[in-house]
Amino acid sequence: xxxxxxxxxxxxxxxxIAPELEHLEKTLCEALASxxxxxxxxxxxxxxxxxxxxxxxxxxxAAKSCEGFDAKKAMPxxxxxxxxxxxSLVHDDVIDHAQTRRGAATANAKWGNQVxxxxxxxxxxxxxxxxxxxxxxEEVGERLAALxxxxxxxEILQDSALYTAAHDLEEYEQRIAMKTADFLSICCELGGMVxxxxxxxxxxxxxxxKAIGMAFQITDDLLDVTGDEGRIGKxxxxxxxxxxxxLPVIRALETSPDRxxxxxxxxxxxxxxxxxxxxxxxxxxxxxxxAARVRADEYLEEARRVLPxxxxxxxxxxxxxxxxxxxxxxx
Amino acid sequence: xxxxxxxxxxxxxxxxIAPELEHLEKTLCEALASxxxxxxxxxxxxxxxxxxxxxxxxxxxAAKSCEGFDAKKAMPxxxxxxxxxxxSLVHDDVIDHAQTRRGAATANAKWGNQVxxxxxxxxxxxxxxxxxxxxxxEEVGERLAALxxxxxxxEILQDSALYTAAHDLEEYEQRIAMKTADFLSICCELGGMVxxxxxxxxxxxxxxxKAIGMAFQITDDLLDVTGDEGRIGKxxxxxxxxxxxxLPVIRALETSPDRxxxxxxxxxxxxxxxxxxxxxxxxxxxxxxxAARVRADEYLEEARRVLPxxxxxxxxxxxxxxxxxxxxxxx
Numbered sequence: 001x002x003x004x005x006x007x008x009x010x011x012x013x014x015x016x017i018a019p020e021l022e023h024l025e026k027t028l029c030e031a032l033a034s035x036x037x038x039x040x041x042x043x044x045x046x047x048x049x050x051x052x053x054x055x056x057x058x059x060x061x062a063a064k065s066c067e068g069f070d071a072k073k074a075m076p077x078x079x080x081x082x083x084x085x086x087x088s089l090v091h092d093d094v095i096d097h098a099q100t101r102r103g104a105a106t107a108n109a110k111w112g113n114q115v116x117x118x119x120x121x122x123x124x125x126x127x128x129x130x131x132x133x134x135x136x137x138e139e140v141g142e143r144l145a146a147l148x149x150x151x152x153x154x155e156i157l158q159d160s161a162l163y164t165a166a167h168d169l170e171e172y173e174q175r176i177a178m179k180t181a182d183f184l185s186i187c188c189e190l191g192g193m194v195x196x197x198x199x200x201x202x203x204x205x206x207x208x209x210k211a212i213g214m215a216f217q218i219t220d221d222l223l224d225v226t227g228d229e230g231r232i233g234k235x236x237x238x239x240x241x242x243x244x245x246x247l248p249v250i251r252a253l254e255t256s257p258d259r260x261x262x263x264x265x266x267x268x269x270x271x272x273x274x275x276x277x278x279x280x281x282x283x284x285x286x287x288x289x290x291a292a293r294v295r296a297d298e299y300l301e302e303a304r305r306v307l308p309x310x311x312x313x314x315x316x317x318x319x320x321x322x323x324x325x326x327x328x329x330x331x
Numbered sequence: 332x333x334x335x336x337x338x339x340x341x342x343x344x345x346x347x348i349a350p351e352l353e354h355l356e357k358t359l360c361e362a363l364a365s366x367x368x369x370x371x372x373x374x375x376x377x378x379x380x381x382x383x384x385x386x387x388x389x390x391x392x393a394a395k396s397c398e399g400f401d402a403k404k405a406m407p408x409x410x411x412x413x414x415x416x417x418x419s420l421v422h423d424d425v426i427d428h429a430q431t432r433r434g435a436a437t438a439n440a441k442w443g444n445q446v447x448x449x450x451x452x453x454x455x456x457x458x459x460x461x462x463x464x465x466x467x468x469e470e471v472g473e474r475l476a477a478l479x480x481x482x483x484x485x486e487i488l489q490d491s492a493l494y495t496a497a498h499d500l501e502e503y504e505q506r507i508a509m510k511t512a513d514f515l516s517i518c519c520e521l522g523g524m525v526x527x528x529x530x531x532x533x534x535x536x537x538x539x540x541k542a543i544g545m546a547f548q549i550t551d552d553l554l555d556v557t558g559d560e561g562r563i564g565k566x567x568x569x570x571x572x573x574x575x576x577x578l579p580v581i582r583a584l585e586t587s588p589d590r591x592x593x594x595x596x597x598x599x600x601x602x603x604x605x606x607x608x609x610x611x612x613x614x615x616x617x618x619x620x621x622a623a624r625v626r627a628d629e630y631l632e633e634a635r636r637v638l639p640x641x642x643x644x645x646x647x648x649x650x651x652x653x654x655x656x657x658x659x660x661x662x
Contacts, residue, residue, distance in 0.1 A: 035484055036487045036488050038487050039483075039484060087452075088452070094448060095444065095445040095448055115490060117425060117426055117448060118422070118426075118483040118490075119483070121418075121419070121451075121455065121479060121483045122479070122483035122484065122487075124455055124479075125475075125477075126480065128459050128472060128475070129473060132469055132470075132472045132476060133469045133473055139463075141462075141463045142460060142463035144459070145459040145460035145463060146456075148453070148456035149365070149456045149457065151452075152370075152450070153366055153453065155445075155449050156367045156370060156446055159445055159446060159449075
């Protein structure tokens with residue numbers, strides 16, 4: 001996922017929680033110190049190779065917006081959600097045989113699949129370890145487990161739908177919810193819970209996270225069709241090539257005059273570069289791009305609407321800025 | 332691991348907890364029902380392809396030996412420890428490219444590596460989900476996380492020591508503790524905790540589990556040298572072939588007149604079947620087999636000695652029978 005352009009942009013949006021995000025880096029490094037020296041080494045590599053820390057940032061923002069915020073108490077869970085994200089990326093890279101991520105070598109490329117699978121497992125477990133005996137409520141562990149299970153089930157659902165043309169909006173949205181939006185949603189909700197917010201505020205934060213997550217993923221999927229490699233950091237048409245059928249493509253499969261040709265390409269497991277280029281051309285010429293933009297905007301509007309009234313001041317600004325940033329993206 | 336010959340033998344030893352073990356099967360099936368139909372299908376496959384349920388059996392035995400035992404309360408954690416074992420086997424099979432386990436196709440062979448990695452992650456998370464909001468103490472989640480982390484770190488340590496000849500008893504025992512014994516140890520301890528035993532009794536149960544676990548793994552490693560394929564269900568010399576240097580081999584590397592030849596074989600990543608057979612021959616002719624037997628017996632003696640006095644009646648019988656069974660194995 002190439003959500004939110006650069007680390008700097010993310011930092012600007014989340015400047016209100018800059019001290020907490022700084023503390024998070026230290027907590028992550030400490031969390032990955034292990035009796036097996038290799039795990040510590042890989043952990044340091046993973047923390048240093050960066051990432052936008054979007055999930056813990058949303059969590060910390062939600063938590064800090066609450067009256068009961070206690071930075072020290074909130075921090076282990078911030079690390080836990082980032083560790084879960086990190087572990088899932090390590091396993092994704094094993095599955096995809098990816099060689100680099102964010103310009104650095106992947107764990108599987110550097111240390112082999114065996115070590116990468118085991119390190120991913122270790123990091124998942126570390127996430128659960130972070131939230132033990134820290135005075136969190138029992139719901140916290142439950143939410144973290146649900147989060148991991150949603151991620152896995154979402155990827156398995158996506159995998160079973162690869163290279164097929166029978167998709168609709170509902171199926172697509174269920175898939176991206178499980179893959180991305182539910183994660184951001186739970187981060188926002190957990191922030192509210194740890195900050196001691198009312199159930200209504202927690203529900204509102206959760207709804208905000210879900211809506212922004214949906215918009216994020218639709219945007220990401222759109223960039224795969226409209227972006228160029230230089231800007232999005234991966235070759236355009238990557239999803240199409242991997243058989244992942246996204247919203248603009250689904251729409252084009254319904255409305256394009258060239259839909260039969262497009263169907264032939266996206267269901268072809270042996271597609272060539274030329275076929276990918278032609279598929280992009282068909283989708284760009286269709287109303288698929290516009291339809292996806294409209295849908296992303298609807299979600300951003302929803303995000304602004306459901307953001308609880310009780311979230312005020314700088315937290316509100318940051319939440320709205322995050323939504324606006326997505327809306328302004330030049331795609 | 333080919334610990335404890337057959338399911339029937341395990342059932343005989345654990346007959347006192349037969350109703351709980353039966354209930355466990357149902358709980359495991361329910362635990363693996365998922366919104367992704369494929370996960371439910373794989374879960375059912377995994378539960379049906381069996382296993383001796385040694386870890387939950389030790390846990391349930393320890394729990395039932397306590398006055399505060401409540402079968403309903405104890406069950407989710409019994410399922411959780413078996414789920415962790417199951418998930419780690421699913422990932423092991425991906426790593427080893429194993430095609431069958433216990434006579435059934437592995438998840439990776441049947442559904443591919445991607446689905447197998449993700450399903451393993453899902454099952455790990457399900458283990459943590461099982462123990463949320465069930466009224467367990469906070470230590471329980473912490474122990475489960477430590478257990479997974481120990482397993483992973485142990486395997487990574489083992490991986491980094493493959494095809495090397497510089498081993499000693501201490502390094503070997505640390506490795507098998509992390510890989511096997513600590514897991515059984517935590518199961519016994521958790522049983523005591525959930526049964527409401529005193530800290531002393533919990534510590535004794537933990538020590539029993541550790542000792543029996545060490546004996547189990549040494550026995551398993553010994554069978555790799557002394558057993559034949561028909562009896563142990565895998566080709567003899569499997570560890571040697573995979574570069575895993577076990578206690579009888581470590582001893583032979585110290586004392587055998589053919590130790591230089593043996594060193595040449597076990598450090599050779601391209602070893603042939605003939606070399607494996609020759610290595611087995613050298614180890615069998617050395618005092619490595621006897622040394623490993625002595626060490627396993629020491630641990631079994633320790634297991635009997637540290638079993639808390641407060642554990643009486645049928646529970647005590649079952650614990651002692653489990654230890655005796657290992658001791659009587661015809662290796």
